[in-house]
Structure formats: structure tokens, C-alpha cells
Amino acid sequence: MILCIGRSGQLAREMAPLDGVRCAGRDEADLTDPAGCAAFIRRTAPEAVVNAAAYTAVDAAEADEDTAHLINGETPAAMAAACADLGIPFVQVSTDYVFDGTGKVARAPDAPTAPLGAYGRTKLAGEEGVRAAGGVHAILRTSWVVSAHGSNFVTTMLRLGAERETLNVVSDQIGGPTPARDLARACHAVARALPADPGLTGTYHYAGAPDVSWAGFARAIFEAAGLDCAVTDIPSRDWPTPAARPLNSRLDVSATEAAFGLARPDWRAGLAEIVKDLT
Numbered sequence: 001m002i003l004c005i006g007r008s009g010q011l012a013r014e015m016a017p018l019d020g021v022r023c024a025g026r027d028e029a030d031l032t033d034p035a036g037c038a039a040f041i042r043r044t045a046p047e048a049v050v051n052a053a054a055y056t057a058v059d060a061a062e063a064d065e066d067t068a069h070l071i072n073g074e075t076p077a078a079m080a081a082a083c084a085d086l087g088i089p090f091v092q093v094s095t096d097y098v099f100d101g102t103g104k105v106a107r108a109p110d111a112p113t114a115p116l117g118a119y120g121r122t123k124l125a126g127e128e129g130v131r132a133a134g135g136v137h138a139i140l141r142t143s144w145v146v147s148a149h150g151s152n153f154v155t156t157m158l159r160l161g162a163e164r165e166t167l168n169v170v171s172d173q174i175g176g177p178t179p180a181r182d183l184a185r186a187c188h189a190v191a192r193a194l195p196a197d198p199g200l201t202g203t204y205h206y207a208g209a210p211d212v213s214w215a216g217f218a219r220a221i222f223e224a225a226g227l228d229c230a231v232t233d234i235p236s237r238d239w240p241t242p243a244a245r246p247l248n249s250r251l252d253v254s255a256t257e258a259a260f261g262l263a264r265p266d267w268r269a270g271l272a273e274i275v276k277d278l279t
Helices: 012-017 034-044 067-087 116-133 153-163 178-194 215-226 254-260 267-278
Strands: 002-005 023-024 047-051 089-093 137-142 166-170 204-205 232-234
Touching: 002 012, 002 034, 002 067, 012 023, 023 034, 023 254, 023 267, 034 067, 047 067, 047 178, 067 089, 067 116, 089 166, 089 178, 116 137, 137 178, 153 166, 153 215, 153 267, 166 215, 178 254, 178 267, 215 232, 215 267
Parallel strands: 002 023, 002 047, 047 089, 089 137, 137 204, 166 232
Antiparallel strands: none
């Protein structure tokens, strides 16, 4: 059995239907209680653990970094330590926000990290804690996760596109939208592979293709949904937010494909599935 920490988030909801997965919500694994989460893993004794939950409110983290650090940093470290004690693999989902977003080249897993804000700092702390636990693990960095569940860029654009004739959307941030369904399958495959080959322990990237701007992604969403909403490109400086966003969210996924046979998913196919699920 693969234990998925999380039940209601985008990734956890896509993990739930996969073979041999059991999802645990806050009632069983409260991410604000690192020791409690570790104890729950020890009691459950699964074959592997995937942490699909996190503090993902990027802007709110700027004002509440302590809570974000607890959930994104301390708790993954405690869970990874419990997995190391049990001799089972731990899969931690991380983010492109651990990088500073400069340049135009896709970042490799060993590229220098330099978070721009609190969210990135707390996710990086989680990565460091997982590595320090010393067990078999995979840290899977991703970007721009979308699905038919909850609030994300696709659901937001579909709502706004139905209400308005035109939208201003940032065009100088470039990345790979990642359907949560594809990410769930990748986490599942990694969790299955690690027990057979612990030497695969390490840090990897997994993000959708092709790379696109938020504005370009918005246009694709409206086209897929048949919405007549025009998109006006604007620079990030015209859409200020409490937390700075990386301009370059491109991730090099070649190491992940070589180790696990996981190629970049085509987000256009994933988008079509999301739109179908919502209509």
C-alpha cells in the first residue's frame, strides 16, 4: 500500500483512484503536527509514502512564514525520518519556486537554488530535511499544477472567461503547466520504483510540455473551452503580488525520464481532460 498524505488537494484527489493508494486527510495526518504525522506513518507501516499536501498559498506565506515553514519544512522532514526508520521510500513533491527564475534555460535538478520568497524558502527547507533524514527518497519538483479540482489557473480562467470579454494576463513568466493527473501517476510510478532500486534516491523534475507563458496558457484554456475571451499580454510589473514569481519556471526533466521512464506530459491533452471533466 502506498500512503498518500493529503486527501482534498489537487494532487491527492488524483492519487486516490490509483492502484494500491490510501489517502490520509487532516483527521489522520495534520501537517501542523510533525510528530503526529511521523507517528501515523509508523503505525500505518505502508510500502511507501507520497506527501501530496503542502502550504501552497504563495502570497499568504509572505505574512505567515512560520506556519508555511512548519507545514512545508518541518513536517516533511519528520515524515521522511519515520520512513527512513521503517526502511520505506518517501516521495516529496517540491516546486520550481526554489529557484530565482532568472535566465531562459530549463533548470536541472542540481542547479543552484535561490528562492525569491517565503514559499520557496519553506519548500527548500523541506527538501533539505528530507535529504538529511538519510532514507530512500525522491524529491519531485514540479510547476504550475492544474486540475478540475479546487482553485487553480485553469478553473480561475474558465470562471473569468465566462464572465468577461477580455482579460489581462502576465506574459513574461514562462513555465510548464502540469496536470495533477499526470503528476499523480508520476508520483505513483516513482513510489513503486524506489523499493526495487533504492539507488534512484535523489532530486528530480517533472513538468508539462511545451513551455508557455501564462497568457499563452490562458488563450489555450479559452480555446479548449470554446470561450470568446480576448487575452491582453502584460508584464509582471503590471500585476504586483505580495510574493515575487519566478520569470523562468522551465524545468529540465531529462533525469526523470532516464531514471523512471517518465517523459514530460503534454499539458494540452491534460487540459482537454480537465475541460471535459468540468463540462
